[in-house]
Amino acid sequence: MRTYNAAPGVFLLILCLPACGGETPASPDDAGHAFDTARPDLGTDAPTEVTEGDYTWVLPPGFAKPVVPATNPMSKAKVELGRHLFYDKRLSGNQTQSCAGCHDQAKAFTDGRALAVGSTGAVHPRNSMSLVNLAYFSVYTWGNPLINTLEQQALLPMFGESPVELGLSGKEGELLARLRAEPRYAPLFAAAFPGVADPFTLESITKALASFQRSIVSGRSAYDRWYFAGDDAALSPSAQRGFALFFGERLECFHCHGTFAFADSIVYEKKFAEVMFHNTALYDLDGKGAYPAGNGGTFEITHVPSDMGRFRAPSLRNVAVTAPYMHDGSIATLPEVIDHYANGGRASSNPRKSELIRRFDITAEEKADVVHFLESLTDEPLLTDPRWSDPWK
Ligand code: HEC
Ligand code: HEC
Structure with missing residues (x-):
């Protein structure tokens, strides 16, 4: 290497x-x-290793070092927590859809539909985007110049009301209660946010989702x-x-x-x-x-x-x-x-x-x-x- x-x-x-x-x-x-x-x-096809904290990206040749916000440094534990959240249907109001519902790994994290369909059946005006190499993008979504971080972006599918995607608007307390009730989460949240008295917060969720997505390099x-x-x-x-x-x-x-x-x-x-x-x-x-x-x-x-x-x-x-x-x-x-x-x-x-x-x-x-x-x-x-x-x- x-x-x-x-x-x-x-x-x-x-x-x-x-x-x-x-x-x-x-x-x-x-x-x-x-x-x-x-x-x-x-x-050579030897990958390049870039380490930040205890997290190591294995970057393909030709790939530069990603920039990560100082407020959310990478860690193995955050990536692992983010992965659990990304695939968890508890993240939708009616518990029928996870992020992966519209971002399927087998399709490079897209959904094969022309227009995305949210947890309540609402049709989104846009096509689900692929989620690879996101750590290198300066701006997110198809055309919103104001979404510059993945932490910000994660709030859109969770709480957006027009259209409804995951449909969590007004259900933040319920979401946190559901996550607390799942035994696998207590150690995952604690490891991802060490020293935080109660790591079950919305901020932890968006940070962990962002870290997981930054780990996906293609x-x-x-x-x-x-x-x-x-x-x-x-x-x-x-x-x-x-x-x-x-x-x-x-x-x-x-x-x-x-x-x-x-x-x-x-x-x-x-x-x-x-x-x-x-x-x-x-x-x-x-x-x-x-x-x-x-x-x-x-x-x-x-x-x-x-x-x-x-x-x-x-x-x-x-x-x-x-x-x-x-x-x-x-x-x-x-x-x-x-x-x-x-x-x-x-x-x-x-x-x-x-x-x-x-x-x-x-x-x-x-x-x-x-x-x-x-x-x-x-x-x-x-x-x-x-x-x-x-x-x-
Ligand atoms: C002026 C900049 C520009 C040029 C030149 C350009 N593209 Fe694009 N490309 C875009 C933009 C912007 C979009 C998204 C447009 C939209 O959805 O309205 C896009 C979308 C695409 C998509 C769809 C990707 C997806 O995930 O939906 C493909 C495939 C593509 N371009 C291939 C090409 C090819 C092949 C060429 C050369 C023949 C090319 N592009 C030239 C800017 C460009
Ligand atoms: C209902 C389907 C749906 C769900 C559920 C969904 N997304 Fe998306 N995702 C989309 C669509 C559609 C877009 C494009 C949005 C736009 O441009 O307005 C998108 C765009 C994105 C982008 C921007 C990618 C880029 O290249 O700019 C990220 C990141 C993302 N989604 C992450 C997530 C995460 C994390 C979750 C779970 C919290 C999630 N998505 C849930 C449909 C969905």
Whole structure:
């Protein structure tokens, strides 16, 4: 195993500077550097160990050290408590749904539905998101620029009322009483929050859920073996061509889905937090760029007209197992996602779309190549890894 090296040279190659990921990106030539598709010469798939307190992340090659809020340092005990809470239906008002109800490990922590359905049957306007590599994201959910920590985020599904997800609003006391009544929790809470007279609090719950989610790192895909570990046979020739297309200037994908995280709103040690939202022209209901009511992306929060339709570029790791796609699950398959981009957006007339969303020609073979590349981002061991599976079974 290598020990952590502050700035592996590879990041310099794949880092997307603000100029290449923002909404008014100069062409990469203006930024002075197109993506270098040469593979880094790491030649090893030995993971890097990063330790914080008594917790050790085993990071795949190419992954940076995550930043963790000083108010909630990692610990083994918190991760273990968080795992129990994540899979516990006591966390919903009517005890029918846990976080895992919408975030299934076998689907890279998504649910296979176009739109999520909460514990009372309420339909959520958005598609459940994957929960891998969350420790590296600077902002959470599809389009809310105000949710910057996982501790904050956990309160949304628990207490949100429109729509109801877990339906715990007004039931905080009942929730804590239920957890106290489960004998396995007393030692778990005590170990996670040592020295705290009564660790059964909402704050403990959100901290433990956040720690558990920060422990989920995904980077053992065929792509990782090929790109970082120099395993030439790990990617088919078709997927390798797809890689070059994805990181090329005709398709532009990498500007928004770049770096080891395959996303652009990211942060890690020694890197400032990048926060970006993009309009990919999924809708244009009125010729002025309107999206369906209640699903306008960051506009819902800021009410600034130019924010209409702007969403966060989600990570594309494991994307082959997270269908259907987009914030509202409105695209069923990966080939159709590529058609959307090739068309300059499904609603290409959208006057507010990002400059990077523009028509391009692509042959059927090239489309298959890009799909094969996206399929190579599936981290098979993640989908059954016992560290992140249901501890109650
Ligand atoms: C009813 C289904 C449902 C349940 C239950 C649920 N989620 Fe989610 N989750 C979603 C949806 C839908 C989104 C996207 C929300 C949005 O953009 O507004 C999401 C987004 C997230 C995100 C943001 C991921 C990212 O990349 O930004 C995190 C983290 C998360 N959920 C964690 C949890 C946790 C922890 C629980 C349990 C306390 C939970 N979820 C329960 C459906 C659900
Ligand atoms: C301008 C930035 C940008 C570019 C360029 C871009 N994307 Fe996206 N991508 C996004 C955003 C933002 C979303 C979410 C949009 C939404 O839901 O409204 C997204 C969503 C996706 C999704 C769905 C993921 C999921 O979990 O639902 C896939 C797959 C995808 N993009 C692939 C690609 C490919 C392939 C390319 C190149 C042809 C590309 N993207 C180019 C920003 C971009």
